[in-house]
Amino acid sequence: MNILIVDDEEELASTLAERLRLRGMKASHAVTGEEALRLTTEESFDVAVLDIKMPRIGGIQLKQRMQQIQPGMRFLFLTGHGSDRDFEAGVTEVGEEYYLGKPLDIEELIAKIHDVLGR
């Protein structure tokens, strides 16, 4: 299972990826949408975990562009708030079950990863 974490908070993205690796998964991280798109052209990922609010390319837009490169990839979204407009727009598009609020619970993230792969 190969996971890509994308968040402009580098410490958050890198630590999450490290914690997933400690649990036996393959995991990488990116801190910009551009970097995530580059990695997506180089490597096959099962699930991408995307922060909703990032400079230049937000999570929802990034999902659409990554899907064009790897149509089979699944997505989860991170959000700092459950009430902002980006969150509401995202829920409308992909459904609330694909969201995780910050701060994260790693076990909840892993459960969501398995869940989204099983759908």
Add this chain to the structure above:
Amino acid sequence: MAGDEGSSFSRDSMRFFGTVSASATHDLKNVLAVIQENAGLLEDLCRMAERGRPLESGRLMRLAVELQQQVRRGDRIVSAMNRFAHSVDEEPKALDAAGLLELLAVLSARFLAAKGLQLQTTPPAAPASLPACPFLLIRLLWSCLERAASLGCPAKILELAGESAGEGLAFRIRGFAPPSGAAAVFLSAAETRNLCTALGAALACPSGSGELVIRLPAASPRAITRDPREARDRAGEKT
């Protein structure tokens, strides 16, 4: 100030307070998330040590340093938010330009980062202050930064510098691409015009300078009032 204009000014104030609060709390969520993951990683490493994997002291030290940095970052955000919250209820007072720049740098960091920009501030060479309503002055500088950011910043860095200007203060914004008639572009927003009136501020974009200059006069009645309607009335009395 007519009733409609006054209520519009109040709505703009509420909207601005909401924008700044949302940005700061979003930033705090990120701080908490990083602390949570670092603490979680610490727990993971301890559990693995219990199963025989050696603990690497250098890794633990880096985690401790990161946790301390995040606590300091969170403290800066909370302190700035506290100062900003009190700017609404404080009586007009002598505002220290350096402290104001520091406050704006913290409050606007997330907002500008979302646009791929950074703010660099330069305090006055010598301590400089001006009696003014802090909330209105923060709003005016923010509105100018917001408009400057929308005009495009080739180097992705906006500069905000403060300086003494006679007995008053001046702030300079650089790093954006000024269009022709740039001052008029900044003043095209009713909110910015109202704030300039309330503070007795003047905006100028000297030809070829590539900067916006916000000049605030020495303690005129308009510069210290908290109520834009009062400012307008006082201005009327003088003319």
